[in-house]
Amino acid sequence: MTSKIINMAEHIKDDADRMLESMFASDPIADDGFSVRVVRKVRRRIWVRRLTLPLATLIGAAISAKPITGLVTTFAGFAQLVPRDIVDLPYDALPQLPYVILGAMLLATCMVGLRSLED
């Protein structure tokens, strides 16, 4: 009921309202290619965004290629310092598939638990 009264009050017009309406009245503005220009701009933006990540990755890779090569060489040198008996570990010493699966399941359960705690 109150909202109806408010809406009715909104529609009651005085001379100032009529004058304002006639002053503000204007013909619709013709599109004249405006929407085409906007859509073209939007499409350009989409392409720029699509290209930005791969381009940034490429530039980053090009810049970091030399330092990464240096790091790899250094680590290769460190690997030679590791005792021989650690490098020649028997196959049995590596974790077996059932243990890997059990570990993955435990990790997943922990992550789900943490997420529900966060929520």
Place this chain on the structure above:
Amino acid sequence: MTRSEDHQLVARVVSGGDTDAFGELVQRHQSHVRNFLRKLTGDYTMADDLAQDTFMHAWDKLRTYSGKGTFIGWLLKVAYTTFLQSRRKAKRYAEILEEAGHVADIEGRKSTTPEEEAGDLERFLAVLTDEERAIMVMSYACGLSHREISDATEMPVGTVKSVIFRGKEKIRTAFDIKDHQHG
């Protein structure tokens, strides 16, 4: 121009990034948005640039449109925010120029509004603040309800009503209109 058609187009844009659907939305509402900004700025070229920026912002923020109010109401909110941002930038630019010892001519730039339209309306709008201007244009030029204006400007409905009342008082004084009410 129905509300459900707007909502369908918005859904197409949001779900699949459909640029054709967005183009249709632009085509449907460009007149209202450009008209709003033209009346707000009083400068046709600047208004059309701002209208383009408005639609670009709308493309980026379309996911935030909840579909509660009308789409044009939401769009005018984006347009008003874009206008305020440009005003702040222009003001900051003028301050920098002033600090650098240059005379800023931001406010005094030449208007590109055709002579025939820069009549009574321009003289009336000149006495209003940016906020009053925006609300009066939304109400009388765009035909938005007080509720829609309230949503667009993020002001309480009561404040919107008092701003409109104040604007009307100003025009009554300026144009010497007697207070006769009509249904």
